[in-house]
Amino acid sequence: MSKTDWRIGVAGLGTVGGGLLEFLLERPGFSPTGGQAIVTGISARTRARPRPFDISNIPWFDDPVALARSPENDIFVELIGGFEGPAKDAVEAALLAGKPVVTANKALLAHHGAELARLAEAKGVPLLFEAAVMGGVPAVKIMREAMVGDDILSVAGILNGTCNYILTEMEATGRAFADVLADAQRLGYAEADPTTDVGGFDAAHKITLLAALAFGCAPNFAATEVEGIDQIDLMDIRLAKDLGYRVKLVASAERSEDGVLVRVHPSLAPMAHPLAQAGGALNALFIEGQRIGRIFVQGPGAGARPTAAAVAADIADVMTRAVRPVFQKPASELKPFTPVDPSKSMGRAYLRFMVKDEPGVIAAVSETLAEAGVSIESFLQKPVENADGVPIVLTTHAVAESVLMAAIERIANLSSVLDRPRLLRIARI
């Protein structure tokens, strides 16, 4: 080792940790700033398990906190995951020891980002998390560095590859959610416990962080509205397509004079729109700045190699010795997060009602909408095989969410309506 080399401690040897080790061990000499990045300590749940790289010469730590504190490494890389427990303890220990931290842990930062940022900044060390959002796509650097001279108005996009893969497969193969999910698990695209992904929570962690970067507010996961894709019906994917839309899990954050609205919902994107065109496991994001205008980035949001490349880029940043605020501004200046009441938000919507096929049903539905002040944009009634009743599908013009919800409730109570109405928002992109 030379004096300019950096000693790296890596905790967590799962998909991303393994990808990082392969990169750093197989291509020794990663020296983006002159000195080399050398792995000098590792920690994981199990030491003796087959791995495609040799760890026998690297000091092993059973306890990631001990690795985080060890004076034998200069940078601590946390790839354990989870927002409590060893990941949090180890990150705190490294920061308290005055050590730069690189992490891919979106859940940790979405829940505890403000306190960890205060700790990092009090110690004058970087806490970097490029790999936490969109895997290999440098969304964090774009927002924290490249767009720092602008005022960001909104961010919106596809932030979960697993959900995007499942939705793409459902549309392409005509199979139901549960079937496609089971295949995705077999192929390794989805975890054995898929709740974090398909429940929308992973995308919600990521958009919580992007909102903090965009608007200079403390990350506040509790204020993020979350709806996943687990209730998506193949029928809606097909009917939305007939109307010229594709169903995507869209995460968005927008600011207005009243505050910030951060949400994750299955949403409709017009078929030719770049978000509708981002298929399979891709991630895609629009960022709108007051002066720069709109930027669009797309790429692999998961996977060992892309995500490990993002971790390596953060290690390179630490090696430049630059220390920026963790989020958009110093932790002491982050604004408290002021959530906007979602019921006041305006937007267009797709609605599906399963109704009895009898005279007067369409009139009753459209009269109820008209009385509530909801204006219909397009309308479709299409018999569907093996379904109870027929679906009436419509899209609305922009309407306040409270008005829409009240109308849906009234329609749900009509005697000719057989099932709970389905609502999908049309993405504001």
Ligand code: HSE
């Ligand atoms: N499981 C995530 C995804 C990647 O499917 O996009 C890590 O956040």
